[in-house]
Amino acid sequence: MSDAVTGDEMMTIIAFSGDLDKMWPTTILASTAAANGMDVTVFATFWGLFPLVRDGEKIGHDAMTKMLAGMNPPGFTKSKLSKMNMAGMGRSMMRKVAAKSNLMPPEDLFEMCLDMGVKVWPCQMTMDLLGIRADQMLPGLGEPAGAATALARMSKSEINLFI
Amino acid sequence: MDVAKTVDATGQKCPMPILMTAKAAKELQAGDVMLIIATDAGARSDVPAWVTQTGNELVESSEEGDVLKFYVRKK
Numbered sequence: 001m002s003d004a005v006t007g008d009e010m011m012t013i014i015a016f017s018g019d020l021d022k023m024w025p026t027t028i029l030a031s032t033a034a035a036n037g038m039d040v041t042v043f044a045t046f047w048g049l050f051p052l053v054r055d056g057e058k059i060g061h062d063a064m065t066k067m068l069a070g071m072n073p074p075g076f077t078k079s080k081l082s083k084m085n086m087a088g089m090g091r092s093m094m095r096k097v098a099a100k101s102n103l104m105p106p107e108d109l110f111e112m113c114l115d116m117g118v119k120v121w122p123c124q125m126t127m128d129l130l131g132i133r134a135d136q137m138l139p140g141l142g143e144p145a146g147a148a149t150a151l152a153r154m155s156k157s158e159i160n161l162f163i
Numbered sequence: 164m165d166v167a168k169t170v171d172a173t174g175q176k177c178p179m180p181i182l183m184t185a186k187a188a189k190e191l192q193a194g195d196v197m198l199i200i201a202t203d204a205g206a207r208s209d210v211p212a213w214v215t216q217t218g219n220e221l222v223e224s225s226e227e228g229d230v231l232k233f234y235v236r237k238k
Contacts, residue, residue, distance in 0.1 A: 028177065035186075036185075102174055103177075104176070116186075
């Protein structure tokens with residue numbers, strides 16, 4: 001994991017929500033900050049880890065975490081809207097509206113983030129808690145990290161966001 | 164004006180015009196000029212903001228109907 005400080009302006013986003021509509025600002029701001037020449041880190045924690053799990057992976061290490069994953073399936077394409085999800089109808093409408101207006105879906109914007117050098121650190125504690133293994137997550141992520149690593153980065157960042 | 168590279172972001176929404184611009188800028192030499200064409204109204208302020216943030220130079224900009232054009236020199 002590269003936590004070396006490059007001297008560029010820094011931005012750190014704590015991506016706590018895995019909601020579809022919140023993954024848009026997370027990925028838009030992270031990729032644009034990288035385009036602006038900033039050194040960008042996204043620390044993905046709690047629900048924010050779910051979109052980063054590969055499609056089709058079965059997460060959970062016991063009955064309860066497996067049930068939780070059943071109620072809140074992982075993967076970008078399963079992300080729900082934070083409001084008006086209406087059992088997935090709102091999500092699918094929002095995706096159609098976005099496609100119609102030529103707004104990239106968050107999973108594609110996330111790819112752009114990685115292409116542009118945005119560092120994405122999964123939260124180790126959440127992975128252990130919810131039974132998500134590193135090999136079940138999207139390629140290109142950084143090493144799992146903890147709160148102290150995130151804070152060390154945040155204390156040096158000009159911009160810190162909790163989304 | 165010699166244009167070394169053209170970024171055609173016609174029809175693209177935020178943040179794509181900026182991401183495409185930043186990618187193209189990496190392939191330019193200092194002093195080269197690139198032309199950015201965008202139709203997203205947000206680009207009107209976003210491209211100048213990116214230019215300022217990255218220390219490049221906005222040489223010229225124009226607007227015809229919905230089409231925004233920016234000539235940016237890489238520093």
